[in-house]
Amino acid sequence: MLEVTGLKKVxxxxxxxxxxxxDLTFTLDTGELVCLVGPSGCGKTxxxxxxxxxxxxxxxxxxLQGKEVDGxxxxxxxxxxxxxxxxxxxxxxxxxxxxxxKQKKVPSARRKQLVDESxxxxxxxxxxxxxxxxxxxxxxxRVAIARAIAYEPQVLxxxxxxAAVDAQTRADLEDLxxxxxxxxxxxxxxxxxxxxxxxYLGQRVLILSKSPTVIRxxxxxxxxxxxxxxxxxxxxxxxxxxxxxxxxxxxxxEEQDAPVAAVAPAVAGQP
Amino acid sequence: xRVLRRIGFAVGxxxxxxxxxxxxxxxxxxxxxxxxxxxxxxxxxxxxxxRLADDVLPSLLRLAAGFFIAAVVGxxxxxxxxxxxxxxxxxxxxxxxxRAIPPPVVVPILMLIFGIEDTMKIVVIAFGCMWPILLNxxxxxxxxxxxxxxxxxTYRIDGVARLRNLILPxxxxxIFAGLRQGLSVAIILMVISELFAASDGLGFAIVQxxxxxxxxxxxxxxxxxxLLGFLLSLLFRIVESRWLAWYHGLRRAQRAx
Numbered sequence: 001m002l003e004v005t006g007l008k009k010v011x012x013x014x015x016x017x018x019x020x021x022x023d024l025t026f027t028l029d030t031g032e033l034v035c036l037v038g039p040s041g042c043g044k045t046x047x048x049x050x051x052x053x054x055x056x057x058x059x060x061x062x063x064l065q066g067k068e069v070d071g072x073x074x075x076x077x078x079x080x081x082x083x084x085x086x087x088x089x090x091x092x093x094x095x096x097x098x099x100x101x102k103q104k105k106v107p108s109a110r111r112k113q114l115v116d117e118s119x120x121x122x123x124x125x126x127x128x129x130x131x132x133x134x135x136x137x138x139x140x141x142r143v144a145i146a147r148a149i150a151y152e153p154q155v156l157x158x159x160x161x162x163a164a165v166d167a168q169t170r171a172d173l174e175d176l177x178x179x180x181x182x183x184x185x186x187x188x189x190x191x192x193x194x195x196x197x198x199x200y201l202g203q204r205v206l207i208l209s210k211s212p213t214v215i216r217x218x219x220x221x222x223x224x225x226x227x228x229x230x231x232x233x234x235x236x237x238x239x240x241x242x243x244x245x246x247x248x249x250x251x252x253x254e255e256q257d258a259p260v261a262a263v264a265p266a267v268a269g270q271p
Numbered sequence: 272x273r274v275l276r277r278i279g280f281a282v283g284x285x286x287x288x289x290x291x292x293x294x295x296x297x298x299x300x301x302x303x304x305x306x307x308x309x310x311x312x313x314x315x316x317x318x319x320x321x322r323l324a325d326d327v328l329p330s331l332l333r334l335a336a337g338f339f340i341a342a343v344v345g346x347x348x349x350x351x352x353x354x355x356x357x358x359x360x361x362x363x364x365x366x367x368x369x370r371a372i373p374p375p376v377v378v379p380i381l382m383l384i385f386g387i388e389d390t391m392k393i394v395v396i397a398f399g400c401m402w403p404i405l406l407n408x409x410x411x412x413x414x415x416x417x418x419x420x421x422x423x424x425t426y427r428i429d430g431v432a433r434l435r436n437l438i439l440p441x442x443x444x445x446i447f448a449g450l451r452q453g454l455s456v457a458i459i460l461m462v463i464s465e466l467f468a469a470s471d472g473l474g475f476a477i478v479q480x481x482x483x484x485x486x487x488x489x490x491x492x493x494x495x496x497x498l499l500g501f502l503l504s505l506l507f508r509i510v511e512s513r514w515l516a517w518y519h520g521l522r523r524a525q526r527a528x
Contacts, residue, residue, distance in 0.1 A: 052425055072425045085418035090440040090517040099436060100426035131517055133524040151426065 001187055002028040002051075002155050007060035009046050020046040022212035024060070028155065028189055033181050035198035036191045038208030039249055044191045047213070048159045051189075052078055065154060074104075075154030077147075079161045083140040087132040087147075093119065094128040097147045104151070118150035119143075121180060138169035142176070149180060155187045162197070171229050174201055178227060195245045199223075200232060205241075207248045216248045305487045314491035322476060327495065330472040333389055334461045337396025341453055345401040346446060349408025350438060359409070366405070374399030374456070375463050382468065392464035392472075399460045400453035407449025411442030444518050447511050454507055458500050473499075 007024040010017055020043040028034055038044055049055040051062050053071045062069040064076065077100075080086040087096050097119060101111045119125060122142040132140050141161055148156055158177075162170045174197060181188055192198050198205045199221055207216040223237060232238055293307045318327065352359045352366075378395055385391035415438060423429075423437045439446075465474030477492035479485075512519065 049421075054421055054424060072427055074427065076425065078422070078425045080418055080422065082418045085416050086422045088419065088436065088440070089521045090443075091436075099428065103426060103428050103432055131520060133517075133521045 001030045001032075001065060002189070003061075003063045004051065005061050005063070007047065007050060007062065008058045009043070009050055009055065010058045019212040021050070021057075022214050024213065024215055026206055026215060026218065028187055030187055031185050032203055033178075033188045033190065033201065034204045034206060035202030036189060036206045036208065037195055037198035037245060037249070038193065038213065039210050040193050042208050042211050043213040044193070044208065045159060048078070048157055048191055052076055052157060077149075077151045077153035077156050079141070079144050079148050079156070079158045081160040081163050083137060083144050083161075083164070084132075086144055087140060089131065089133055092129050092131055093124060093135075093143050093146075096132065096143060097150050100147060100151050114150045114152070118146040121149060121183060122146040122176060136169075138165045138173060141165060141173060145173075145176070145180070149184055149186065153186060155189065158188065158190045160192055161190075163193070170197075175229065177201060195242055195249070196233070199238060199241045199245060200227060200229075205245060207245055209249075216251070219244065219248075302484075303486055305490065309487045310490040310494065313485075313487040314494055317488055318491055318495045326471050326473055326476040327499075329389075330461055330465065330474070331499075333392050333464075333472070334396060334457055336389075337393045337460070338400060338454060338457045340393065340397040341399075341401040341404055341457070342450060344397070345404030345449065345453070346408050349405045349446075349449075350412050350434070350442075352405070353409035353412025353442070354438070366402075370402045370406070374460055378464060378467055387468040392461075392469070395464040396457050396460045400457040403452035403456065404446070404449040407445045407452070408442060411445025412438055414445075415441045444515060447515060451504075451507060451511070454503060455500070458496075458503065462496065 004027070005025050007021055008019075009021040010019045024047060036044065036047075046055065050057045051069065053062075053069045053073060053076075056070075064073050067073070088099070091099065094115060097115050098111060101114060106114065116125075119128060122145055124139060124142055124146065127135065127139070132143060135143070145161070162173050165173065177188070177190065178201060180186070190198070190201055192201075202221050205219045205221055207219060208214070209216050219241070221241060223232060223235070223241070289307075296304060296306045297308070299306050352362060374395060377398060378391075381391050381394050381398075385394055419437065419441065423433055428436060461472075462474035462477075465472035466478055469475040473492060473496060477489055477496075480489040480492060
């Protein structure tokens with residue numbers, strides 16, 4: 001479905017070159033919900049931009065359904081962290097959600113259906129005509145999610161979408177992601193720096209090292225499919241998985257040998 | 272009640288100034304400073320009489336034409352210059368040069384090229400008020416938010432749709448700032464272009480009144496100009512507040528948080 005192979009990105013500056021991403025290889029299967037977790041500043045955003053065709057990788061490739069990504073591909077939607085800057089402030093909620101569909105030339109009846117459905121799915125059925133800046137941060141991010149869902153993407157990328165909202169809103173939005181994923185069955189890659197969030201949401205968690213970034217481990221999350229904030233998070237298995245991710249991320253730097261880590265993803269299988 | 276108080280505040284000072292002028296000039300026998308009552312008579316009889324169609328209207332039509340051309344050219348060039356860095360590097364020195372030329376001095380030159388009829392006056396107005404529009408537009412286009420721009424790209428919004436849904440709305444606050452500056456320049460140039468070799472217009476009529484010692488009419492012409500400028504900027508503010516309602520709302524929301 002989505003294959004990332006040997007991805008490397010080096011920023012060439014005047015005075016110094018920064019190797020943001022060293023060597024990343026992983027795949028996403030159709031219908032999967034995978035979380036990508038890594039420490040702050042580990043090149044997650046760089047990776048996401050390369051995957052979405054906004055940035056050109058230095059080497060390696062990204063393939064979406066067998067087709068090489070060399071610019072924003074048609075079947076991809078992204079939810080950015082900065083909800084306040086990713087919605088068009090001169091458009092109402094409805095217009096924001098509808099615009100990509102117009103661009104995609106979806107017939108108007110189908111468009112209306114998709115827009116209604118997705119706005120209802122994120123719980124904003126009352127706010128069609130509101131402007132984004134009239135809504136709270138969490139609601140704005142819901143609009144961005146509705147826009148992505150309505151687009152019917154083959155793959156949905158989320159770049160730390162809840163990093164800027166408060167804890168309670170965040171928990172609600174996490175549950176929203178799980179329920180939307182079940183309802184619409186969109187293949188989703190969820191990028192976060194929050195270990196708990198990654199374990200709670202994902203079927204699989206890809207653990208990244210510090211920059212220059214490699215994959216430390218591809219960890220299957222064998223928690224039950226029905227998850228809820230109260231019981232899942234207090235279960236013993238959740239604590240174990242969480243500890244495992246934590247120890248991988250904070251493993252001392254000496255052990256961080258690129259070749260070893262790069263091989264790691266092959267070890268853990270599909271869930 | 273609140274509204275009444277605001278209106279009272281807004282018109283308070285003008286009313287006081289007007290009354291002061293009225294009282295102090297009432298018994299004036301100075302030829303050059305006639306009583307305000309005579310100026311107002313002339314304003315009503317002449318300027319809101321035959322001169323409205325003979326002089327005010329032609330001036331306003333030229334103003335509208337010049338301003339419209341400047342807006343179209345300024346916004347188009349501004350979008351191009353704001354979008355393509357290469358083009359900006361190429362044109363910047365030339366633009367800086369042209370911008371530095373005070374528009375009134377191009378009047379004699381343009382007279383040679385376009386004659387002394389309406390075309391010349393419209394070109395003068397357009398030339399002068401294009402710069403603030405162009406430069407503000409370019410600045411606004413250059414400052415389009417990077418996340419918003421990435422969002423548009425990932426949803427493959429490009430070409431005309433990108434211009435219509437992203438670039439122009441995003442730059443519209445700056446475009447309006449440019450248009451507002453341009454409008455006040457346009458009014459000045461409207462008058463100046465009529466001071467040379469003209470046969471009608473506000474500027475022409477005021478100079479003619481002065482030369483033929485029709486002093487109250489000259490003063491009335493000045494009042495008429497002030498009034499016009501005031502009404503035009505009021506009209507502009509109404510249009511702007513409608514068009515940029517989202518922007519003012521956004522700013523209020525940002526200030527509140």
